[in-house]
Amino acid sequence: MTTRPTFPGLDTMRAIAAIVVVATHTCFWSGFYSRGTLGVAAHRLEVGVPIFFVLSGFLLAYPYLARLRSGSSHDGIGQYAVKRVARIVPVYLVTVVLALALVRQDPGAVLPRWFANLLMYDYYLDENLPRGLAQMWSLYIEVAFYVALPALMWLAVVVCGRRWRPRRLLLLLGALTLLNLGWLLADLSLRALPAYLLWFGVGITMAVAHLELSGGSGRGRALRVLTTLAAAPGICWLMAVAAFALASTPLTGPASLAPRSTGELVMRLVLYAVVAGLVVLPSVLGPTDSRYARAMATPWARHLGHISYSLFCIHIVVLELVAPALGFQLFNSNPLLLFVVVLAISLAAAELLYRLVEKPVMELVHRRRRHQGASRAPISTSTHA
Incomplete structure (x- = not known):
């Protein structure tokens, strides 16, 4: 490949995932999880994390x-x-300081928790993160993936014999899926990367598929099915909604924090993978000149994607500070009103974090890289954790 592709729709998808995460957390705070079928569906909006x-x-x-x-x-x-x-740490540190300094915390060892959270290891000591930082569990998993990725890609090179062999790559990804399933069946810790490998693997599989297509050699039946499906975003979203509805049944557990x-x-692992994969697929393998692609590339929507990481980090701090101040009662509030208020203020705070930090x-x-003579540019503007 002579030029690096861009995937503008993924910025918008990142924004959607972040807003969905805000929605599920405000629904929890308002007590909406206990309100029947819609409450269960509100809990399952946690699917924003697998999308990330x-x-x-x-x-x-x-x-x-x-x-x-x-x-x-x-x-x-x-x-x-x-x-x-550079991508994740500055905003994370600002959020930790704001949460620990401004949000009323439960009694405990204060100073050790400051260090544990600033250095990103608190989740491995105690799954109950400080108030205002509960969402950071997924960032810890994301960081674990960042650390593991170079080793995983080295293993891919070894497995492929330093040649492009997509079938071997898919076999490796299949092995990672089996590791994920085995990890869950063995009842091992959910605070570790292996418990979520399938979700990352879905994205890596899409990368393999896109490279096969862009190289002109991808003519397999599975790839034809994927490209046909990606060209019909309405069908993708309809199937994603169906999978989400199935995930909103007792099959994936209670609508609570219970084990x-x-x-x-x-x-949960499989159905969330299906939902996340289907909604991302059209922006990766779908046509770039379709009405859907143009809508997903709208500048204002992409900008929301650019600030989505800051939104993800700061929204629970906003929730913990703003909701009581405005008279919202824990587990007894209007979920829609709380969502609108928290989202609006969180977007403003995220914009500030994005511009200032x-x-x-x-x-x-990027200036440092250019100064060093680096000529390669990233394929997209940002990613979350």
Whole structure:
């Protein structure tokens, strides 16, 4: 490949995922989870997190796989690490400081928790994160994926014999899926990356499929099915809604924070993978000149995607501070009104974080790369955790 592709629709998809996460958290705070079928569906809006994981799997694995196909070199581990740290750490640190300084915390060892959260290891000590930071569990998993990805891509190169062999790549991804299922069946920790490998693997699979298509050699039956499906976004979303409805039944467990059985965890893993994969697919393998693609590339929607990481980080801090101040009662509030208020204020706060923290740091990193003579550009503007 001579030019690097762009996937503008993925920015908008990132925005959708972040807003969905805000919705499920405000529904929990308002007590809406207990309100029948709609309450269960509101709980299942946690599917925004698997969407983020699918996006990360695709966007971060794509450059490695593209270079495997072309035989070119790739960024060193140091450069990769600098970009990942610059992408997530500054906004994360600001959010941690705001949460621990402004949100009333439960009694406990204050100073150790400051260190544990600032250094991103608190979740591995206690699954009950401080108030205002409960959403960060998924960021911890995302960081674990960042750390594991170079080793995983090295393994892919070894398995493929340093040649582009997509079938071997898919076999490797199948092995990771089996590892994920085995991890759940063995009742091992849900606070570890192996419990979520399938969601990242869906994104990596899409990267393999896109590279096969772009190289002109992808003519297999499975790839034809994927491209046909991606060209019909309405069907993709309809199927995603059907899978989401199935996930909103007792098959995936209760609409609460109660532990799930092994079977419920497996069903959650698979159904959320289906939902996330279907909604992302049209923006990866679908036609770039369709009405859907143009709608997903709308500048204002893409901008919401650019600030989605800041929105993800800050919205629970906003919820914890603003909801009581405006008279909303915990577990007894209007969920729609609470969602609208928290989303509006969180978007404003996210815009500030993006302009004052996130964007300047990323621009500094890009200037540093240009100064060093780096000529390769990322395939998309940002990814979440």
